[in-house]
Amino acid sequence: MRVYACIDDIEKVARSRLDANAENYYSSGAVDETTLALNRSDYGRILLRPRVLRNVTSVTTSTTILGRQVASPIAIAPAAMQGLAHSDGELGTAKAAKNTASLMILSTYSNTSLEDVISATPDLPQASESPFWLQLYVHQDRCISEGLLKRAEKAGYQALVLTVDAPVLGRRLKDLRNKFSMPPHLKLANFDASQGVMTASERNSTGATSGAKADASLTWKDIDWLRSVTSMKIVLKGIMTHEDALLACQWKVDAIIVSNHGGRQLDTCPSTISILPEITAAVKSYSHAHPTLPVPEVYMDGGIRRGTDVVKALALGARAVFIGRPMLWGLVVGGHEGVEQVLQILNDELRNAMALVGVQSVDEIGEGCIIRKSLL
Numbered sequence: 282m283r284v285y286a287c288i289d290d291i292e293k294v295a296r297s298r299l300d301a302n303a304e305n306y307y308s309s310g311a312v313d314e315t316t317l318a319l320n321r322s323d324y325g326r327i328l329l330r331p332r333v334l335r336n337v338t339s340v341t342t343s344t345t346i347l348g349r350q351v352a353s354p355i356a357i358a359p360a361a362m363q364g365l366a367h368s369d370g371e372l373g374t375a376k377a378a379k380n381t382a383s384l385m386i387l388s389t390y391s392n393t394s395l396e397d398v399i400s401a402t403p404d405l406p407q408a409s410e411s412p413f414w415l416q417l418y419v420h421q422d423r424c425i426s427e428g429l430l431k432r433a434e435k436a437g438y439q440a441l442v443l444t445v446d447a448p449v450l451g452r453r454l455k456d457l458r459n460k461f462s463m464p465p466h467l468k469l470a471n472f473d474a475s476q477g478v479m480t481a482s483e484r485n486s487t488g489a490t491s492g493a494k495a496d497a498s499l500t501w502k503d504i505d506w507l508r509s510v511t512s513m514k515i516v517l518k519g520i521m522t523h524e525d526a527l528l529a530c531q532w533k534v535d536a537i538i539v540s541n542h543g544g545r546q547l548d549t550c551p552s553t554i555s556i557l558p559e560i561t562a563a564v565k566s567y568s569h570a571h572p573t574l575p576v577p578e579v580y581m582d583g584g585i586r587r588g589t590d591v592v593k594a595l596a597l598g599a600r601a602v603f604i605g606r607p608m609l610w611g612l613v614v615g616g617h618e619g620v621e622q623v624l625q626i627l628n629d630e631l632r633n634a635m636a637l638v639g640v641q642s643v644d645e646i647g648e649g650c651i652i653r654k655s656l657l
């Protein structure tokens with residue numbers, strides 16, 4: 282396939298190839314798209330400090346995520362309905378994850394069943410090496426979600442990612458205007474028709490998740506319910522305040538993802554990069570107060586388009602970053618090869634930025650690498 286110079290070039294081509302229904306669904310944020318824009322622009326308010334003469338002949342990006350060795354801290358965020366991007370859908374993304382030894386989170390609302398996604402990596406030596414986590418939207422009928430979790434565990438998913446920032450769906454104006462709907466040739470492959478899971482258009486048109494049968498009544502106590510039905514590790518996706526970060530510590534979840542859902546949920550909430558320091562500080566203070574207790578790992582997503590963005594996120598305490606739209610754009614332009622190229626570009630840029638900042642390993646990336654202008 283064609284070789285691109287950067288993620289923005291891939292995005293331009295991908296967006297020109299999609300019909301308005303899919304292009305608007307993928308690209309849009311909620312309401313005025315204020316948060317969507319901040320997720321990008323706030324990286325520009327953090328500057329990097331180049332340290333020199335430090336021997337950077339062997340820069341390595343390898344790290345661990347929830348104890349698993351990975352080649353890079355850049356991983357794949359869950360995104361619904363990847364069949365809109367390419368006929369391979371989630372199978373293309375899964376193949377790219379496998380070929381690049383990257384971690385991938387599969388959306389509850391995938392067009393490929395969670396079992397088929399794991400089958401895309403048949404030559405993994407054992408299930409414990411599966412690079413897949415499952416994202417969960419809890420169904421009002423808890424039995425349906427319990428069934429999904431049992432299937433995920435059996436198939437070899439290593440962690441369950443509970444999305445906590447979407448008790449109701451954000452108002453994405455373009456989707457409302459287009460009356461966005463999933464094309465009839467696609468299905469939500471983790472469910473059967475009798476399970477009453479509606480498409481995003483139906484969610485949008487009702488303006489609430491009640492129509493989608495997603496459970497808006499979830500509270501922190503439901504983490505105990507999750508623990509009672511699955512032994513998978515638990516990750517909370519969508520933490521944006523120090524109060525909720527502390528609650529996540531108290532509820533002993535394994536990890537949190539600082540995320541505002543790519544600006545698609547609560548518009549005018551802050552960017553993730555601006556709020557990350559408050560979250561990592563809260564988790565650190567909990568750890569100091571409870572030195573014998575494990576604390577959640579902290580990851581982030583939102584607006585990562587450059588290797589330098591990754592350095593900034595790691596400098597502010599994230600252990601890993603997840604990419605949403607860049608992965609979708611890659612899928613549009615080249616199926617699994619396109620997603621591989623997206624990961625390749627970001628990893629090349631990350632290694633380049635690390636060398637120029639003067640560090641050889643991700644552990645060396647810290648506050649000393651950046652200058653922060655006031656973000657709020």
Ligand SMILES: Cc1cc2nc3c(=O)[nH]c(=O)nc-3n(C[C@H](O)[C@H](O)[C@H](O)COP(=O)(O)O)c2cc1C
Binds near residue numbers: 603
């Ligand atoms: C088209 C699209 C679909 C998404 N679907 C889901 C989803 O099913 N579950 C979920 O937890 N997050 C979903 N997200 C949010 C992403 O996981 C992630 O938080 C966000 O895309 C990160 O921002 P970025 O796109 O700027 O990288 C979706 C995002 C997009 C753009």
Ligand SMILES: CCCCC(=O)C(=O)O
Binds near residue numbers: 361447481545
């Ligand atoms: C009903 C689909 C919701 C998927 C999602 O999380 C998103 O579009 O952001």
